[in-house]
Amino acid sequence: MRLAFVYLPGRRERVAQLATGEVPSEFFYGATELAAAGHTVEHFEIPAAPSSPVLAGALDLLRRGCLTPPKVSGSAVVNAWALCPTLNTFDCVIATVGQHGFALAGCALFGRLQAPIVAIQCGLLHHPYSALRRGVTRALLNRMESVLFGEAEYQPMLARLAPEPTRLAVNQFGVDVEFWKPNGPREEYVLAIGNDPRRDYATLLAAAPKIAAPIRIVTQLTLPEPLPPNVTVLRGSWHNRSLSDADIRQLYQRAACVVVPLRDTLQPSGQSVTLQAMACGAPVVLTQTGGLWNAAALSESKAIKLIPPSNPTALASAVSAVLEDPERAAATGEAGRAHTFAHGNIRDFAAGIEKACIRAIDRSRAAS
Numbered sequence: 001m002r003l004a005f006v007y008l009p010g011r012r013e014r015v016a017q018l019a020t021g022e023v024p025s026e027f028f029y030g031a032t033e034l035a036a037a038g039h040t041v042e043h044f045e046i047p048a049a050p051s052s053p054v055l056a057g058a059l060d061l062l063r064r065g066c067l068t069p070p071k072v073s074g075s076a077v078v079n080a081w082a083l084c085p086t087l088n089t090f091d092c093v094i095a096t097v098g099q100h101g102f103a104l105a106g107c108a109l110f111g112r113l114q115a116p117i118v119a120i121q122c123g124l125l126h127h128p129y130s131a132l133r134r135g136v137t138r139a140l141l142n143r144m145e146s147v148l149f150g151e152a153e154y155q156p157m158l159a160r161l162a163p164e165p166t167r168l169a170v171n172q173f174g175v176d177v178e179f180w181k182p183n184g185p186r187e188e189y190v191l192a193i194g195n196d197p198r199r200d201y202a203t204l205l206a207a208a209p210k211i212a213a214p215i216r217i218v219t220q221l222t223l224p225e226p227l228p229p230n231v232t233v234l235r236g237s238w239h240n241r242s243l244s245d246a247d248i249r250q251l252y253q254r255a256a257c258v259v260v261p262l263r264d265t266l267q268p269s270g271q272s273v274t275l276q277a278m279a280c281g282a283p284v285v286l287t288q289t290g291g292l293w294n295a296a297a298l299s300e301s302k303a304i305k306l307i308p309p310s311n312p313t314a315l316a317s318a319v320s321a322v323l324e325d326p327e328r329a330a331a332t333g334e335a336g337r338a339h340t341f342a343h344g345n346i347r348d349f350a351a352g353i354e355k356a357c358i359r360a361i362d363r364s365r366a367a368s
Contacts, residue, residue, distance in 0.1 A: 001039045001040070001091045001092060001093045001354075001357060001358075001361070002039070002040045002042075002077065002089070002090045002092075002204060003031070003034060003039050003040065003041050003042075003091065003092055003093075003094060003357060004042055004044055004086075004087050004090040004092070004093045004094065004115070004367065005028065005029065005031045005041060005042070005044065005094045005096060006044045006045070006046060006083075006093060006094065006095050006096060006100050007028075007043065007044070007046075007096050007097075007102070008045065008046070008048075008096075008097055008100075009045050009046075009047060009048055010045075011027065011028065011043060011045060012043045012044070012045050014027070015028075015043055018032055020219055021025060021179065021279065022244070022245065022246065023199060023245050024130055024175060024176035024179035024180060024245060024276075024346075025176040025179070025346055026062040026173070026174065026175045026176050026346045026349075027128050027348070028043070029094070029096045029353065030346065030349050030351075030352075030353040030354075031043065031094075031349030031350075032346075032350075033318060033346060033347050033350035033351075034350050034353065034354055037350075037354070038260070039354075042090070044083060044086070044087070045088065046079045046080055046083065046100055046103070047074055047075070047079055048075060049075065050074060050075035050078045050079060051078055051079055051082050052078050055074065055078050056073070056074030056075045056077070056078045056253060057074060058074065059073075059074030059077050059078070059316060060073060060074040062074075065134055066128060066129075066130055066133050067130075067136065067304070068102070068133070068136060069098075069102040069124075069133070069136060069137040069140060069357065070098075070099075070100075070123075070126075070127035070137075071098060071099040071127075072099045072102045072103055073099065074107075076099050076100060076102075077103045077106055079103075080100065080103035080104050080106075080107055080113075081107050081112055082120075082223050084104075084107050084113040086111045087113060087115050088113065088114050088115050089115075090115050091115065091357070091361055092114075092115060092116050092117070092118060092357040092360050092361055093113070093115050093116070093117050093118070094117075094118045094119075094120075094353060094357065095117060095118070095120065095144075096120050097120065098119060098120065098121045098122060098123070098124060100119070101118075101119020101120070101121065101144055101146070102119070102137075102140050104117050104119075104144070105117055105119070105140040105141075105143035105144045105292050106140060107166055108144075109139070109140070109143060115364075116144075116357075116360035116361055116364040117143065117144035117145070117360065117364065118143050118144065118145045118146075118147060118353065118356045118357055118360050119145070119147070120146075120147050120149075121146045121147065121148055121153075121157075122148070122149055122153075122267060122268065123244070123267045124137070124153070124157060124161070125153060125156050125157065125160060125266050125267070126265070126266075126267060127159070129161075134160070134161060134162075135163035136244050137161055138161050138162055138163050141161060141163035141164075141167055141168075142163055142164050142167055142176070144358045144360070145167055145169070145219070145258040145356045145357075145359055145363075146163070146166070146167055146168050146169070147169055147170075147171045147352065147353065147356050148168060148169070148170050148171070149170075149171070149172060149173050149268040149271060149293055150170065150172060150268035150271075150291060150292070150293030150294065151170050151294070151295070152266050152268065152290055152291040152292065152293070152295070153266055153267065153268070153291065154168060154268060156256075162323050163260070164232060166359075167357060168330050169352070169359075171349055171352030171353065171356065172293055172294055172343070172344070172349065172352075173268075173271050173272065173293070173344070173346075173349055174275065174297075174340070174344045174345040174346040174347065174348050174349040175272065175275040175276050175340060175344055175345070175346055176279075177279045177304050177337075177340055177345055177346075179245070179249070180220040180249060180252070180275075180276045180279035180280050180340075181279060181280060181281075181337075182253060182280055182281035182333070182337065183250075183253045183280075184253060184254070185254075186253075186254055186255065186256050186282075187254045187255070187256065188214070188256055188323070189213055189214040189215065189216055189254070189255060189256060190211060190213050190214070190215045190216070190255065190256060190257045190258075190259055190319055190323075191215075191216050191217075191218070191251055191252065191255035191257070191258045191277075191282075192204055192215065192216070192217045192218070192219075192258070192259045192260070192261065193217070193218040193219065193248065193251070193258075193260070193273055194218075194219060194260070194270065194273050195219055195220045195221055196269050196270070197221070198262055198263050198265050198267065198269040198270075199215060199219065199221060199261060199262060199263075199269075199270075200261040200262050200263045200287065200309070200310065201223050201224075202311075203309075203310055203311065203312050203315060204217070204259060204261045205219075205223065205224055205227065205228060206312035207312035207313070207315040207316035207319070208228035208230055208231050208316075209228055209230075210312075210313075210317075210320070211230065211316050211319050211320060211323075212315035212320065212323065213230070213256065213319075213323055214229075214230050214231075214232065215230055215231045215232070215234050216231075216233075216234060216251070216255075217231060217232070217234070218233075218234045218248070218251065219233065219234075219235070220233075220235060232244050236361060239262065248276075249276075249280060250279035250314075252256070252276060252277045252282050253280050253281070253282070255277070255282050256283075256322065256323055256329065257282065257283050257284075257319050257322040257323065258273070258274075258277035258282045258283070258284045258285070258286060259284075259285045259286075259315065259319060259327070260273055260274050260284065260285070260286045260287065261278075261287055262286070262287035262289050262309065263287075263289075263309065263310070264287075264289045264290055264309040264310070265289050265290065265291050266289075266290050266291040267291045268291045269289065270286060271293050274286055274304070275340050277336070277341050278303060278304065278333075278336030278337060278339055278344070279336075279337055279340040279344070280337075281333035281334060281336060281337050282333055282336065283304075283305070283322045283329045283332040283333050283336065284303075284304045284336060285304075285305045285306070285307060285318045285319055285322070286298070286304055286305070286306055286307070287306075287307055287308070287309050288306040288307065288308060289309060292306075294343055295302075297339070297342075297343045301335065301339055302332065302335045303323070303332060303335035303336035303338070303339040304332075304336060304339070305318045305321075305332075317346065326350075
């Protein structure tokens with residue numbers, strides 16, 4: 001197959017780093033693995049700045065009135081429209097964020113895009129829906145194949161938005177287990193990392209005085225002040241590269257424990273950090289939210305400690321148990337790495353994307 005992967009800005013410039021092992025392949029959502037399997041893969045980005053500001057501004061009025069699917073900006077629609085003639089030379093287009101999937105589906109609705117679409121959807125349920133917005137969102141969902149990261153969003157999406165059920169499929173995310181791997185001895189610090197607004201750093205900071213170890217938080221989010229004396233903040237994100245992927249890997253490799261504190265949500269938050277840390281052999285403490293991406297496997301696993309949301313006491317207790325029992329922590333880390341091979345490998349995610357592309361192409365051929 002000839003496959004076009006469409007990203008937010010910042011991916012294409014890092015493609016060359018894949019060959020040198022400087023970046024993990026999961027940041028390309030299976031494209032690397034599909035190319036290795038023999039498919040022709042090309043990478044595209046939809047810029048943030050619109051090619052036609054006036055038209056984009058007019059379309060944004062619809063978004064402000066909640067008349068378009070969530071997060072779909074006028075810029076995304078205008079720039080997707082301009083890209084369609086190139087995308088029409090491919091067998092299938094993979095939109096790696098939902099807003100691009102909806103923008104491209106809108107182009108398809110008006111005949112601009114003929115290539116079938118696969119879109120990765122996440123967080124659609126966290127937005128208000130009028131009857132009109134629900135109808136527009138449903139119509140566009142029915143123009144593409146949608147891939148969800150976790151089971152928790154599947155049934156609620158069917159119930160709330162009512163797309164054709166065969167248009168939705170769960171494909172749990174995975175990480176590059178060749179990049180994220182253990183290396184060397186661990187140090188006595190606790191690590192938390194992530195810029196997702198669903199991170200619950202307030203609960204971690206409330207638990208910090210009861211944790212007898214330094215805590216390092218890597219985030220661009222604003223944290224409550226004052227910080228406890230054992231907490232250090234490192235300002236970093238994937239986009240500004242103040243920390244390289246190798247730097248982040250080393251933080252995982254050296255941490256005595258990785259904490260992923262989350263607010264309760266149906267969206268599968270914290271998935272990448274959790275799997276990256278587990279692949280590096282770090283014991284992980286994770287908030288058990290309603291959107292846990294693989295609730296059965298994680299709940300039954302000895303590879304991770306799940307804690308209730310918004311509970312500083314439970315968080316401090318779980319982290320302290322890891323710190324106080326190094327042998328058990330090491331066993332947990334080994335089990336975590338094994339878990340990523342079985343339940344969180346980017347190769348399996350890529351295989352799911354491949355199946356979604358085949359479904360999209362078959363459906364397109366059947367309709368023509």
